[in-house]
Amino acid sequence: MNVMRLGYAFMGVGLALVKWPVLFQDVRSLPVMEGVVACLLTGMSLLAFLGLRYPVRMLPILLFEVAWKVIWLGTVAIPHLIANDLSTEARDVLFNCSFIVVIAAVIPWRYTWQRYARTPGDPWR
Incomplete structure (x- = not known):
């Protein structure tokens, strides 16, 4: 825990x-x-701070963080790295996404597999 x-x-402090x-700052001046x-x-950072109090209940926040970064790495970063045409902006995102190893390392994967893949879902009615 x-x-x-x-x-x-x-995750919370970093964000x-x-x-x-x-x-x-003036968020209204940013592109949409x-x-x-x-x-x-x-x-996400606020929910990460809530995870300090309820680490198991907030596990989906960590899973979401891992999921979107792995998807981005696999579909955007790696193809551009292979083609050797990664932009400076994408390199910055790649650097930030590399910290996902910390989050992936703290997830209890055996529990996650049993809880979310092996346990029957809630009934639909």
Whole structure:
């Protein structure tokens, strides 16, 4: 549990240092998608801080973080790396996404597999 808390703290503090200042500046002056990303990641940081109190209940936040970064790495970064045409902006995102190893390392994967893949889902009625 405490290892998971380290992951939540890493994610929450990192996002707070990088995204909260953007939110407290004039967000209305940002391009629409940059504003969306700033708000989404600020919300993620708040939920990560909630994970400090409820590490197991907030596990989907860590899973979401791993999922979107792995998808981006596989569909955007790696093809551009192979083609050797990765832009400076994409290199910055790649650097930021590389920290996903910390989050992936703190997830209890055996529990995650049993809880989300092996356990029957809730009934539809």
